Amino acid sequence: MNNLPSLKNQIKSVTNFKELISTPFYNEINAMSWNRNLIGDFSEIINKVSVSENITELNTEQLLTLKLSKQGQLARNILINDLKLLKNYGTSPVLNIIKNYDKDDSYPYLPTDVYSFHVDRSPIATDTYLCTYFGEPSEIINNLEATQKILIPEIRTELKKLYDGSDNDFEAFLTEFFFDLHYQPKPDANIINLGNGNLWKLAIDHPESKVLPCIHRAPKEKKGEPRLLMIC
Incomplete structure (x- = not known):
């Protein structure tokens, strides 16, 4: 992967789904948005579904019964059409009503849950697609405005206390347990809200x-206001 010298402009806007899927990332661009002003009451979808778990998955068949x-x-x-677009493209979209995600309290100095700024990793070439239809939107941050947590001396010291192998294998240990995927915003970082419907x-x-992977996180949900999120 290239270490790019600058990420001053990491976001590209597109005007339709075909352009979104066909435009490759390039130079400093590692996030693309099909900006949309969606019409409809997405909160009604949430209110009509019986939600007992923290995360409830919806499919097309369930939507049609409401x-x-x-x-x-x-x-x-709109939800059914978006599911169809992404499935036809070859992805496996998941539509969730989210009260909250599980938090990771195992390592207070380095939580590895989705509320922490992180990047996604895959052994094959792929991208992450997501849309928040209702509730608090996901967030991203410029790569230059965040520090990989495993490079922060205090955190690295704590991680070494967990590790009992040889020094040569320490980096592999960090990767195996996904510690290397997480980032800490710098004090003056600009956190970018991805908005609803995009x-x-x-x-x-x-x-x-x-390109560099896009650093993102799930937002803290508002009490009593679940999120409606599609992701793949």
Whole structure:
């Protein structure tokens, strides 16, 4: 993967789904957005579903069983169409109602849950797609405005206390337990809100990537306001 000298402009906007999937990441660009002003009541979808778990998955068949108002029907049509677009492209989109994710309290100095700024990794060439339809949107940060946590001396010292192997294998240990995927924003970092309704493509860490992976995180949910998120 190239170590790019600058990421002053990491986001590219596109105007349709075909452009989103066909435009490769390049230079400093590692996030692309199909900006949309969606019409419909997505909160009604959430309210009509019986939610008992922290994360509840919805599929097309379940969506079609819901009795909805006209605004709810508009929202449902968008969800079904987005699922179809992404499936036809060859991805496996998941539509979730999220009360909250599980938090990782195992290592207070380096939590590895999705609330921590992190990058995704894959052994094959692929991208992350996501859209927040309702609730707090996901967030990204410029790579130059974050520090890989395993490079922070205090955190690295704590991680070495967990490790009992040879010094030569310490980096492999950090990768095996995904510690190397997590980042800490710098004090003056600009955290970018991805907004509601926009369909995003984010670069991930894989062997064929020509750009830096996009650093992102799940937001803290508002109490009593679940998120409606599609991701793949």
